[in-house]
Amino acid sequence: MEAARAEGRVLVFAQGKPLIRDGALAYLTSRALQSLGVSGVPVLFLGLSGEQAYFALDLPVDAIAEAAAFGVFADQRLTMGGLPAAEAAIMAEALGVLNWHASHKFCARCGAPSAIAEGGWKRICPSCETEHFPRTDPVVIMLVIRGERVLLGRKGSFPPGMFSCLAGFMEPGETIEEAVARELLEEAGIAIGAVRYVASQPWPFPSSLMIGCHADALGDEIRVDEIEIEEARWFGRDEIRSALGRPLGDPAMLGVPPKSAIAHQLMRAWLEE
Amino acid sequence: MEAARAEGRVLVFAQGKPLIRDGALAYLTSRALQSLGVSGVPVLFLGLSGEQAYFALDLPVDAIAEAAAFGVFADQRLTMGGLPAAEAAIMAEALGVLNWHASHKFCARCGAPSAIAEGGWKRICPSCETEHFPRTDPVVIMLVIRGERVLLGRKGSFPPGMFSCLAGFMEPGETIEEAVARELLEEAGIAIGAVRYVASQPWPFPSSLMIGCHADALGDEIRVDEIEIEEARWFGRDEIRSALGRPLGDPAMLGVPPKSAIAHQLMRAWLEE
Numbered sequence: 136m137e138a139a140r141a142e143g144r145v146l147v148f149a150q151g152k153p154l155i156r157d158g159a160l161a162y163l164t165s166r167a168l169q170s171l172g173v174s175g176v177p178v179l180f181l182g183l184s185g186e187q188a189y190f191a192l193d194l195p196v197d198a199i200a201e202a203a204a205f206g207v208f209a210d211q212r213l214t215m216g217g218l219p220a221a222e223a224a225i226m227a228e229a230l231g232v233l234n235w236h237a238s239h240k241f242c243a244r245c246g247a248p249s250a251i252a253e254g255g256w257k258r259i260c261p262s263c264e265t266e267h268f269p270r271t272d273p274v275v276i277m278l279v280i281r282g283e284r285v286l287l288g289r290k291g292s293f294p295p296g297m298f299s300c301l302a303g304f305m306e307p308g309e310t311i312e313e314a315v316a317r318e319l320l321e322e323a324g325i326a327i328g329a330v331r332y333v334a335s336q337p338w339p340f341p342s343s344l345m346i347g348c349h350a351d352a353l354g355d356e357i358r359v360d361e362i363e364i365e366e367a368r369w370f371g372r373d374e375i376r377s378a379l380g381r382p383l384g385d386p387a388m389l390g391v392p393p394k395s396a397i398a399h400q401l402m403r404a405w406l407e408e
Numbered sequence: 409m410e411a412a413r414a415e416g417r418v419l420v421f422a423q424g425k426p427l428i429r430d431g432a433l434a435y436l437t438s439r440a441l442q443s444l445g446v447s448g449v450p451v452l453f454l455g456l457s458g459e460q461a462y463f464a465l466d467l468p469v470d471a472i473a474e475a476a477a478f479g480v481f482a483d484q485r486l487t488m489g490g491l492p493a494a495e496a497a498i499m500a501e502a503l504g505v506l507n508w509h510a511s512h513k514f515c516a517r518c519g520a521p522s523a524i525a526e527g528g529w530k531r532i533c534p535s536c537e538t539e540h541f542p543r544t545d546p547v548v549i550m551l552v553i554r555g556e557r558v559l560l561g562r563k564g565s566f567p568p569g570m571f572s573c574l575a576g577f578m579e580p581g582e583t584i585e586e587a588v589a590r591e592l593l594e595e596a597g598i599a600i601g602a603v604r605y606v607a608s609q610p611w612p613f614p615s616s617l618m619i620g621c622h623a624d625a626l627g628d629e630i631r632v633d634e635i636e637i638e639e640a641r642w643f644g645r646d647e648i649r650s651a652l653g654r655p656l657g658d659p660a661m662l663g664v665p666p667k668s669a670i671a672h673q674l675m676r677a678w679l680e681e
Binding site for chain 1: 501513514529538541543546584585609610
């Protein structure tokens with residue numbers, strides 16, 4: 136690990152926020168890390184690009200202030216959308232695994248402290264020998280279609296005017312299609328027929344895989360559960376087309392997630408069908 | 409929990425094997441459980457069907473022998489395929505959550521013993537208050553298509569003559585399509601173009617969600633990694649059609665997984681395209 140790090144480029148995070156410089160991920164050298172007094176902190180091996188090894192590291196708290204000399208620790212969700220696709224993928228990979236280490240330092244089977252192995256891609260319990268791998272939680276997110284209208288909902292935590300696709304964690308024992316049907320019945324009282332997979336997106340906050348679908352509603356009467364979402368409504372093509380083309384922010388108009396979000400892509404795909 | 413169990417029907421497992429009677433899941437009553445000396449064992453609430461509550465329970469080791477009076481503890485993988493779809497789904501749900509409890513008795517964040525909550529659908533750490541939810545691991549499984557032939561591989565653990573679709577666990581930070589491409593490059597040296605989602609299937613051994621896809625190969629030269637699989641080969645339509653129609657068992661002929669397996673469905677879907 137030490138030898139490889141000496142030659143590698145290290146993507147650093149401060150409490151989940153990536154170091155950014157000039158709009159791109161800022162990698163630090165081993166010399167820069169040494170100047171910050173960082174050593175012996177678990178490092179994740181991201182891979183090789185030619186001869187160049189790439190790593191990721193979650194900075195210890197006492198190194199964060201000085202590391203700011205090398206760039207800006209940016210909001211991780213906003214950063215995902217602004218980076219080129221390849222950089223966003225590297226960031227999602229690194230953040231997903233680092234988040235997992237931060238919350239899985241102990242063996243869930245026996246309670247003993249576990250140890251990092253295989254360049255950060257595994258943890259092993261020295262007590263009961265159980266191997267643990269990074270967790271990825273599948274989430275279904277779906278645009279519900281009823282003729283020329285689609286269903287969007289809003290959580291109480293959304294900015295005023297913002298609506299998005301409904302979504303929920305998959306449960307053990309169900310297919311993607313069954314999860315879509317269960318969530319829509321629970322959250323909006325909508326029964327559905329056909330489900331069509333559209334696209335997927337990793338969303339490492341902390342560890343989701345968003346599985347995006349279109350679903351055909353069998354009726355249009357909405358019964359919101361008011362726990363998960365505070366309101367759900369049908370929107371027409373013109374409303375969706377306008378909302379996709381303008382930034383969030385005007386509380387008097389429909390706002391939808393930005394282009395980088397899979398919810399946006401699900402709406403765009405419907406318009407273009 | 410106790411009050412509900414008194415009126416409920418309980419699906420029981422012995423070390424992961426479901427109790428089966430007359431080819432169907434055998435539910436026990438609270439009276440039957442009492443006769444086995446079972447009390448205070450964590451019970452999972454599966455849901456209501458009308459007024460009838462359904463639960464699942466992993467039998468303590470000392471109750472297993474006597475419980476055999478109520479039916480047979482059947483192989484869980486073979487049982488999945490033989491049950492009607494609704495029963496297979498209930499079994500997958502119950503087994504997925506019970507498997508998770510069995511291997512997650514401690515808080516992965518702080519190492520303290522955690523407690524069952526919400527009818528078995530959650531664990532809470534009394535020490536650091538972290539909430540833990542059942543884990544579902546997304547796995548991509550793919551039929552690789554090259555004109556009129558498809559790629560199948562075999563592991564060393566397969567019976568002689570058996571081949572199946574290639575598959576692998578998704579990693580943090582990747583889309584479904586990226587996981588399909590990475591796995592095929594790693595395991596068989598095959599580069600791919602388009603990926604099409606076909607179907608999904610829960611596979612609770614212990615906690616997978618199988619995401620089934622078709623993928624178009626860009627070439628036909630195979631380089632097997634020999635760690636994951638021992639051989640991979642291209643098969644034509646006639647070979648696949650014949651194999652789908654006969655049971656596994658003749659080592660001199662191609663054998664493929666049974667109809668209940670998603671690998672079988674991926675081959676069937678390709679033939680019917």
